[in-house]
Amino acid sequence: MNATVNSAVRERMHVRFLLSDAGPLLALILLMAIGSMISPVFLSKGNLYNILSQIAVLGVGALGMTYVMISGFFDLSVGGVLSLAGVLVVGLQPSFGFTVALLAVVAMGVGIGCANGLLLRTIRGDFGASIMITFGVGTILAAVALLYSNGYSMTVQYSRFLSWLERGGVAGIPAVAVVLMICAAVLHVILRYTVLGRYMYLAGASARVALSSGVPVYTIRTIALCMSALMAVIGGLMETAQTASASPVAGVGYELDVVAAVAIGGTSLSGGWGSVVRTIVGVLLVGVLNNVLILVGLSTPEQMIAQGLIILVALITDRQRKSNLS
Amino acid sequence: MEPILRIKGISKSFPGVQALRNVSLDIFPAEVHGIVGANGAGKSTLMKVLSGVIQPDAGEIVWKGAQVRFPTPLAAQRQGIAIIHQEFSLVPTLSVAENIFLGRLAGKPWKVSWRELYDEASALLERVGAKVHPKTLVRQLRIADMQFVEIAKALSFRAEIVIMDEPSAVLSGPELQSLFRTIEHLTQSGVGVVYISHRLEEITDICERISVMRDGQVVETFPRAEANRERIIRGIAGADIQEMERRQESQGAREVVLDVVNLSLGHKLTNIRFSLRRGEILGLAGLVGSGRSEIARSLFGLEKNAVGEFMLNNRRIRFQQWSPRKAIQHGITMLPEDRKNEGLLLSHPMYMNVTMTRLPKVSRKGWMQFRREILAAENFVERLRIKAPSVHARPLTLSGGNQQKVVFGKCLFSEPQVLILDEPTRGVDIGARQEIYHIIRDLAAEGKSILLISSDWAELMPLCDRIIVIHEGKVKAEFHAHEADVEKIMQAALN
Ligand SMILES: Nc1ncnc2c1ncn2[C@@H]1O[C@H](COP(=O)(O)OP(=O)(O)OP(=O)(O)O)[C@@H](O)[C@H]1O
Numbered sequence: 091m092n093a094t095v096n097s098a099v100r101e102r103m104h105v106r107f108l109l110s111d112a113g114p115l116l117a118l119i120l121l122m123a124i125g126s127m128i129s130p131v132f133l134s135k136g137n138l139y140n141i142l143s144q145i146a147v148l149g150v151g152a153l154g155m156t157y158v159m160i161s162g163f164f165d166l167s168v169g170g171v172l173s174l175a176g177v178l179v180v181g182l183q184p185s186f187g188f189t190v191a192l193l194a195v196v197a198m199g200v201g202i203g204c205a206n207g208l209l210l211r212t213i214r215g216d217f218g219a220s221i222m223i224t225f226g227v228g229t230i231l232a233a234v235a236l237l238y239s240n241g242y243s244m245t246v247q248y249s250r251f252l253s254w255l256e257r258g259g260v261a262g263i264p265a266v267a268v269v270l271m272i273c274a275a276v277l278h279v280i281l282r283y284t285v286l287g288r289y290m291y292l293a294g295a296s297a298r299v300a301l302s303s304g305v306p307v308y309t310i311r312t313i314a315l316c317m318s319a320l321m322a323v324i325g326g327l328m329e330t331a332q333t334a335s336a337s338p339v340a341g342v343g344y345e346l347d348v349v350a351a352v353a354i355g356g357t358s359l360s361g362g363w364g365s366v367v368r369t370i371v372g373v374l375l376v377g378v379l380n381n382v383l384i385l386v387g388l389s390t391p392e393q394m395i396a397q398g399l400i401i402l403v404a405l406i407t408d409r410q411r412k413s414n415l416s
Numbered sequence: 417m418e419p420i421l422r423i424k425g426i427s428k429s430f431p432g433v434q435a436l437r438n439v440s441l442d443i444f445p446a447e448v449h450g451i452v453g454a455n456g457a458g459k460s461t462l463m464k465v466l467s468g469v470i471q472p473d474a475g476e477i478v479w480k481g482a483q484v485r486f487p488t489p490l491a492a493q494r495q496g497i498a499i500i501h502q503e504f505s506l507v508p509t510l511s512v513a514e515n516i517f518l519g520r521l522a523g524k525p526w527k528v529s530w531r532e533l534y535d536e537a538s539a540l541l542e543r544v545g546a547k548v549h550p551k552t553l554v555r556q557l558r559i560a561d562m563q564f565v566e567i568a569k570a571l572s573f574r575a576e577i578v579i580m581d582e583p584s585a586v587l588s589g590p591e592l593q594s595l596f597r598t599i600e601h602l603t604q605s606g607v608g609v610v611y612i613s614h615r616l617e618e619i620t621d622i623c624e625r626i627s628v629m630r631d632g633q634v635v636e637t638f639p640r641a642e643a644n645r646e647r648i649i650r651g652i653a654g655a656d657i658q659e660m661e662r663r664q665e666s667q668g669a670r671e672v673v674l675d676v677v678n679l680s681l682g683h684k685l686t687n688i689r690f691s692l693r694r695g696e697i698l699g700l701a702g703l704v705g706s707g708r709s710e711i712a713r714s715l716f717g718l719e720k721n722a723v724g725e726f727m728l729n730n731r732r733i734r735f736q737q738w739s740p741r742k743a744i745q746h747g748i749t750m751l752p753e754d755r756k757n758e759g760l761l762l763s764h765p766m767y768m769n770v771t772m773t774r775l776p777k778v779s780r781k782g783w784m785q786f787r788r789e790i791l792a793a794e795n796f797v798e799r800l801r802i803k804a805p806s807v808h809a810r811p812l813t814l815s816g817g818n819q820q821k822v823v824f825g826k827c828l829f830s831e832p833q834v835l836i837l838d839e840p841t842r843g844v845d846i847g848a849r850q851e852i853y854h855i856i857r858d859l860a861a862e863g864k865s866i867l868l869i870s871s872d873w874a875e876l877m878p879l880c881d882r883i884i885v886i887h888e889g890k891v892k893a894e895f896h897a898h899e900a901d902v903e904k905i906m907q908a909a910l911n
């Protein structure tokens with residue numbers, strides 16, 4: 091009798107675990123089913139194309155943030171990076187040509203990531219410190235973007251790359267989504283299959299244990315911050331191409347959208363857990379939800395409410411998963 | 417006399433493990449009831465059931481003649497059952513006094529009466545013989561002092577039964593004596609004590625009745641009069657265990673590997689110097705707070721304020737520029753005393769814990785080789801007889817002693833030339849202890865050097881070539897193993 095009770099308990103735990111673990115994916119599938127029932131347009135080629143091109147900017151940022159969050163930090167500077175990358179690339183292009191402008195913003199991204207990392211290393215910062223430091227850096231970057239552009243949106247002169255980003259594509263998939271997929275694949279492979287990736291998890295699981303096991307915690311986290319800034323630069327390029335202009339306030343609020351998408355996918359806010367696949371699911375979930383809400387004719391505030399609700403649900407299930415595990 | 421607590425037919429299983437099967441046990445007032453058993457035998461699980469931390473799958477608890485259920489730890493406390501857990505449950509960022517009276521601060525809901533709180537805490541700490549100030553943050557305490565705070569906390573409930581899950585694992589000499597005095601006071605005032613330990617001398621010294629657990633069952637219970645070491649060991653292991661003999665005179669003078677020229681650390685360490693030779697096992701003895709662990713931590717680069725220098729293979733190294741990463745790269749690894757905060761990633765799989773000290777060994781050109789990683793971890797599970805469903809199990813679900821073995825495995829994995837062991841056998845059962853001793857000796861025979869800290873002085877003597885005694889941050893005495901005994905060490909350690 092005992093044995094049957096036990097196996098029933100185990101069964102239930104298993105189901106619960108599966109639900110909370112695969113929750114985001116199930117939610118995505120459910121949402122798509124609902125979408126296709128509500129609106130005949132939902133599964134049309136044009137609409138899917140739209141969804142993919144709309145999630146790309148959010149998606150690349152979320153990929154970088156995944157690294158930062160797994161390694162135990164937060165990066166609130168990505169909004170500033172995105173704005174600045176946009177106005178710089180547009181501003182530098184006339185005098186130096188697109189290639190040089192591109193290299194310059196990429197270098198800027200890496201530089202900002204390193205600066206974030208070095209600042210945090212110097213003060214031996216923890217998770218809380220990373221929020222404050224990257225927020226400070228991000229605020230400065232946003233201000234620099236405003237100063238550089240005098241507060242105006244700057245009109246893009248399309249180079250070949252930017253116009254490919256805007257309307258190009260591969261096999262019916264928008265170019266921005268292709269870039270997103272390539273980034274996701276590369277970052278996934280690094281995270282899952284390399285020593286560097288393993289170090290990310292170790293650094294985030296417990297900095298103290300990792301440090302006393304010889305893991306170069308701050309170096310690893312700096313690499314994560316560089317990755318995240320670099321992804322925000324790519325996001326800036328996409329945004330610029332898609333809107334035909336570079337706005338110095340393009341990145342306002344970007345950092346929190348990105349964090350939310352990562353968290354919705356199920357990557358832990360406290361570090362040490364998560365994956366690129368989860369993040370992609372999270373990003374798709376946000377994208378599809380917004381799309382469905384538009385299709386049924388809801389307005390922006392209602393979309394925001396829905397998104398807020400999802401974030402709450404995601405965090406609550408995250409907590410529950412943790413208490414199930416222990 | 418009537419038993420105050422009767423346990424009848426308790427069973428409990430976790431995914432993949434039957435931790436308790438049909439356990440029955442009686443606890444009487446005013447007795448010390450010893451519980452022994454191998455790592456993973458189910459001792460802690462049984463105590464968690466008794467204190468309302470986990471719920472049994474079957475069976476009943478009878479408290480003072482009436483059947484009861486303890487849905488929460490609070491319910492058990494209210495009835496009069498207090499527990500000192502094997503894994504500490506103190507809040508690091510709160511003070512000692514706040515921890516002792518957590519959730520029960522004196523005064524009114526809107527105003528804590530701090531004076532009263534600190535006074536009561538002081539009184540309790542004094543009663544258990546702890547030398548800590550009630551205002552100190554728990555974070556700043558040493559492991560042994562945390563143990564005393566846990567004991568004081570359990571006493572503060574005025575319980576009728578106090579369960580102590582391996583309270584002595586980090587104590588030695590006079591600290592141990594004050595623990596025993598506390599237990600005596602308790603039993604004199606009619607309190608029953610359940611005492612779990614892997615140190616058999618203690619069990620036969622202080623327990624009136626002894627229960628042996630094996631594979632989730634209580635296999636026998638007998639009074640002290642019938643107890644002897646052999647019988648207990650046979651009960652625990654189900655077979656005899658060959659205990660280690662004293663080490664032979666060491667083999668000639670070998671070259672010095674590690675030479676501490678001078679080491680100071682605030683007011684904790686002053687001018688420490690000693691050297692460690694190739695193939696040597698050097699013991700560090702001393703009381704809690706004497707500075708043993710600080711020496712180990714400084715050599716591993718964990719003490720940021722350490723000053724001075726040491727020679728490692730004739731290379732001069734300054735303590736200020738040392739870090740754990742550099743230490744590991746230069747062949748020094750340390751097993752930390754605090755396994756929960758510094759040793760293990762409790763909720764990450766065991767294989768990740770084992771290999772983290774040296775990932776290059778299980779990777780090629782930066783790519784992880786998962787098969788090799790799993791095999792390497794499985795190798796340790798087998799060698800150290802870690803009781804776990806698989807290498808994917810999370811340390812959180814392992815018993816205390818088995819967690820300790822994982823930390824030990826992790827240190828071995830980095831293949832150090834100098835191995836610093838701070839309480840390597842903490843909470844490890846008597847069988848696995850022998851295994852660890854053998855490994856330590858084999859390492860020394862291979863030419864590795866070992867710095868061994870243990871509060872179990874009886875294990876230092878057979879294991880070490882040399883023992884140095886630390887007293888108030890200074891090297892007080894040095895013995896060759898064959899001339900050392902517990903008396904001499906105690907004398908030097910006390911002053
Ligand atoms: N939360 C848990 N989840 C899964 N298994 C568990 C959990 N807690 C304990 N176990 C398992 O139950 C068994 C008994 O563990 P327990 O902690 O009671 O051993 P113990 O006798 O206290 O050992 P030790 O001497 O090492 O402290 C072990 O096999 C352990 O792995």
Ligand SMILES: [Mg+2]
Pocket residue numbers: 459460461502581815816817
């Ligand atoms: Mg235990």
